[in-house]
Amino acid sequence: MNDILSPPVSRAGLHEEPTANTVLQEIKATVGTATVENPKMQARNVDVHYGEKQAIFDVSLDIGNNEVVAMIGPSGCGKSTFLRCLNRMNDSIPSCRVSGEMSLDGEDLYGPDLDPVLLRARVGMVFQKPNPFAKSIYDNVAYGPRIHGLAGNRGELDEIVTESLKRAGLFDEVKDRLDAPGTGLSGGQQQRLCIARTIAVSPEVILMDEPCSALDPIATARIEELIDELRQNYAIAIVTHSMQQAARVSQRTAYFHLGKLVEVNDTNSVFTNPQHELTENYITGRFG
Amino acid sequence: MTTTHLLIVATVLAAVSYFAGRARAWSVARENGGIRQLHSLPTHHGALVAIWCFVPALLLVVVWKLAEPVYIGNIVNANVPAELSAGDERQIALYRNDVENLISDGDASQITDDGKRALGERLLAQRSSSSLALTLLALAAALGGAAFAYKRIAAPTRARHSVERVVKFLLVSSASLAILTTLGIVLSVLFESLRFFQQVSFTEFVFGTSWSPQTAIRADQIGSSGSFGAIPLFTGTLLISAIALLVAVPFGLMSAIYLAEYASPRMRNITKPLLEILAGIPTVVYGFFAALTVAPAIREFGSVIGLSVSSESALAAGAVMGIMIIPFVSSLSDDVITAVPQAMRDGSYALGSTKSETVRKVVIPAALPGIVGGVLLAASRAIGETMIVVMAAGLAANITANPLEAVTTVTVQIVTLLTGDQEFDSAKTLAAFALGLMLFVVTLVLNVIALLVVRRYREQYE
Structure with a gap:
């Protein structure tokens, strides 16, 4: 199935054109290795437009099984937009147009046969701000399994809820008050509740859009531990503004700049030996 | 000067x-x-x-x-x-x-x-x-x-302190004006009602099942001492309001969901004001629409399928009243549905739910307190509505749950009691104040319940 996608290098070459006299001129093609041997999701030559304005320029990136890919870059660089394309959350924005190829297990995400509702059950998402539903803790986690009919009876549903809460590291804190409203939890607990809600539908990929930006350091540390554990079973892409976080949780790091993917490599080499000048400037704090 | x-x-x-x-x-x-x-x-x-x-x-x-x-x-x-x-x-x-x-x-x-x-x-x-x-x-x-x-x-x-004290006093007195007016209305109705209850016992009025307020106009007239049992009026009000809500709640709620979740901005900008025009039509116009168009149509339809429908049916008045209060339900519900944060919808979509699942299971439950508030406001409006029922519901004080029969309501009776040429201290005229007081108590209780419901949900979800 993977052969519907052409190798990134040849395609990237076609788009190489002389640009205006800006910093963009330096970004000719992505530096580093955008592909992995065992890809779960693949993006090739993706362009995204909001109306007339182009937000993503020719991005190609793989997300492998059992790995965490961190996406870093200054605000407005398109990393969140790219993430939201991976489970078609941008569909709700009428002016948004996506071109290029994106696939999950070789299946075209923007193909005519793909149902975005089913896609999102396989590619879950955790948002920047915790967004629990106005329901009890139990019902928040049970929401996904219920709409997808994953549990045959109440006992099975109880088990899914308990298991998801345990894996999100929240169960011990809330086991006595599963009927309490999810919105009454603290910020960090709410975010773990949202993660529990996401893993309750057993997705294959989890996308995280700055999941810790609203949390304190202790809650952040718990979520980072959790991400590391979840890696055993899922492919994870995380957008973050914290370079320390990217260094701690990810195996590969992608640096975005003004809608272009500047550099992608092993996290270690990106942070110790950046290949591109823009990446180096960003991680050493010279701008961004 | x-x-x-x-x-x-x-x-x-x-x-x-x-x-x-x-x-x-x-x-x-x-x-x-x-x-x-x-x-x-x-x-x-x-x-x-x-x-x-x-x-x-x-x-x-x-x-x-x-x-x-x-x-x-x-x-x-x-x-x-x-x-x-x-x-x-x-x-x-x-x-x-x-x-x-x-x-x-x-x-x-x-x-x-x-x-x-x-x-x-x-x-x-x-x-x-x-x-x-x-x-x-x-x-x-x-x-x-x-x-x-x-x-x-x-x-x-310290001129600022003095000026601000005066401003505060002005604000307090403006706020008191509305409260004092309400108090004044309640007291005046209450005292007239007390005069009524000196002539007719309270239990007869509240629990009596027969309404026939014909009292003697002159002392030498025989018979007609009148009976003042308010139950038929309140069942009539209840029946018509229930029909009105049965019409208004589903239609209002569904149009609110359409406007808030499905309609394109262009469609919404056209449809919402059109829907709100319904609230601007004078009730007297609704009244003759009910009496001249809807009631005969219902009677015709009833005779086709073999039902006997009286020409002034509760159904006609209730249905038209329901249409009148649709904007109360739809406009308020639309506002609260729109106020549900987009993040909550995104969370639901990200779990792979469809639009209708998101609306039914996430958006509506989150907006429920506001929707309940809108419905109860519409209910108060239906109970107090006068003109439509005067023209379309009739004067027959029947105790019935059959929407095809004629019933009368509290408001209709207040109008008929006060438009005669009776002495102003006769039991017949004073009965209007007692009815007004009862109606006020009912809507007050309804509003208190609405407040309690809304507050309960607030505590739970905010």
Whole structure:
């Protein structure tokens, strides 16, 4: 199935054109290795437009099984937009147009046969701000399994809820008050509740859009531990503004700049030996 | 000067004092080395001087106008002919009215009756002197107050605190106005109702099942003592309101969901105002729409399928009323649905739910308190609605749950009771106040329940 996608290098070459006299001129093609041997999701030559304005320029990136890919870059660089394309959350924005190829297990995400509702059950998402539903803790986690009919009876549903809460590291804190409203939890607990809600539908990929930006350091540390554990079973892409976080949780790091993917490599080499000048400037704090 | 002129002059004086006070505060500031040395801003000082100018004059006018009639009443009592002053008050009032009419042109000299002429002259003289005294005193109060406050302007004077206390007092009295008006209405209805309950027992009124308010117009009429059991009216109101809500809640809620979740912005901009026009149609128009169009249509339809429908059916009135209150439900629900954060919808979509699942299971539950509030508001409106039921529901006080029969409502009966040519203290007329009181209690209870429901959900979800 993977052969519907052409190798990134040849395609990237076609788009190489002389640009205006800006910093963009330096970004000719992505530096580093955008592909992995065992890809779960693949993006090739993706362009995204909001109306007339182009937000993503020719991005190609793989997300492998059992790995965490961190996406870093200054605000407005398109990393969140790219993430939201991976489970078609941008569909709700009428002016948004996506071109290029994106696939999950070789299946075209923007193909005519793909149902975005089913896609999102396989590619879950955790948002920047915790967004629990106005329901009890139990019902928040049970929401996904219920709409997808994953549990045959109440006992099975109880088990899914308990298991998801345990894996999100929240169960011990809330086991006595599963009927309490999810919105009454603290910020960090709410975010773990949202993660529990996401893993309750057993997705294959989890996308995280700055999941810790609203949390304190202790809650952040718990979520980072959790991400590391979840890696055993899922492919994870995380957008973050914290370079320390990217260094701690990810195996590969992608640096975005003004809608272009500047550099992608092993996290270690990106942070110790950046290949591109823009990446180096960003991680050493010279701008961004 | 008349009172109106006096108040206009006082206002002008207050404006002048404002500017004078402000100018003086500026000069005080300059003497002390800059505006920073003043405790309060010059505008506060100006406002304080204006308040000291206007308020004492206003208070004086109010007190004067309250005291004047008492004083004049004493003059009249002292000047009526001896044979009247021993008699009852009504005759004195009549005599006084007569004199007042005669001197309304400001001239008492043409009155032929000596006694009346003397009183008329006395009254005219008293009035002109009173008016002159009031003018002088009020102007003195205004100028004196302004001068007092003007002299007090100094760097440490805390004018801001005083002005803000006055502003706060104004705000409190505005808020009290609505409350006091409500209280006044309730009390006046309550006292009339108490008079009614002296004639008809409370239990008969609340639990009686027969409504026939025909009382004797003259004492020599036989029979008709009337029966005042309000149950048929309240069941009628309940039936029609229930039908109205059965129409309004599903249609209103579904149009709100369409407008908030599915309609394109263009569609929404056109449809929402159109829907809200429904609330702007005069209820009397709905009334004849119900009586002339809907009721006959329902009767025709009933006869086609073999049901006997009375020409003034509860169904016709209720259905039209339901259409009238659709905007109450839809507009309020639309607002609360739109207010549900997009993040919550995104969370649901990200779990792989469809749009309708998201609306049904996430958006509506989150918006429920507001929706319940809108529905209860619509219910209060339906219970109090008068014109449609007057025209379309009829006067027959039946106890029935059959929407095809004619029923009557509390509001219809209030209208019919008060549009007769009855004495105003007969049981028939007073019954209208008792009905009004009951209706008020019912809507009050409904509003309290609405508040409790909304608060319960708030505590749970915010």
